[in-house]
Amino acid sequence: MRGFVTALAITAFSTAALAQAVPVDGQVTKINEAQGKITLKHGPIKNLDMEGMTMVFVVADPSMLNAVKVGDKVKFEADRVNGRITVTKIEKAT
Numbered sequence: 746m747r748g749f750v751t752a753l754a755i756t757a758f759s760t761a762a763l764a765q766a767v768p769v770d771g772q773v774t775k776i777n778e779a780q781g782k783i784t785l786k787h788g789p790i791k792n793l794d795m796e797g798m799t800m801v802f803v804v805a806d807p808s809m810l811n812a813v814k815v816g817d818k819v820k821f822e823a824d825r826v827n828g829r830i831t832v833t834k835i836e837k838a839t
């Protein structure tokens with residue numbers, strides 16, 4: 746039983762490590778504050794196995810939309826949250 750528990754713990758750890766979001770370059774093309782959505786032209790998102798494209802994301806917290814505006818170049822992280830591809834972090838690129 747002890748070995749089984751250890752194996753489970755290791756599996757959970759590696760899955761978390763693989764799913765680790767990495768910073769992605771993007772540019773804001775549209776913001777919908779009412780719906781908590783942002784459209785980003787983005788580069789490849791490795792942790793989501795996604796090529797570069799322009800698409801709509803939901804944001805984890807609508808207040809994140811106050812930090813950026815249309816036309817801004819940004820760095821962001823995206824992940825699957827409850828089955829939806831969600832921006833979990835975003836900041837203006839310097």
Ligand SMILES: [Cu+2]
Pocket residue numbers: 787795796797798799800
């Ligand atoms: Cu995409």
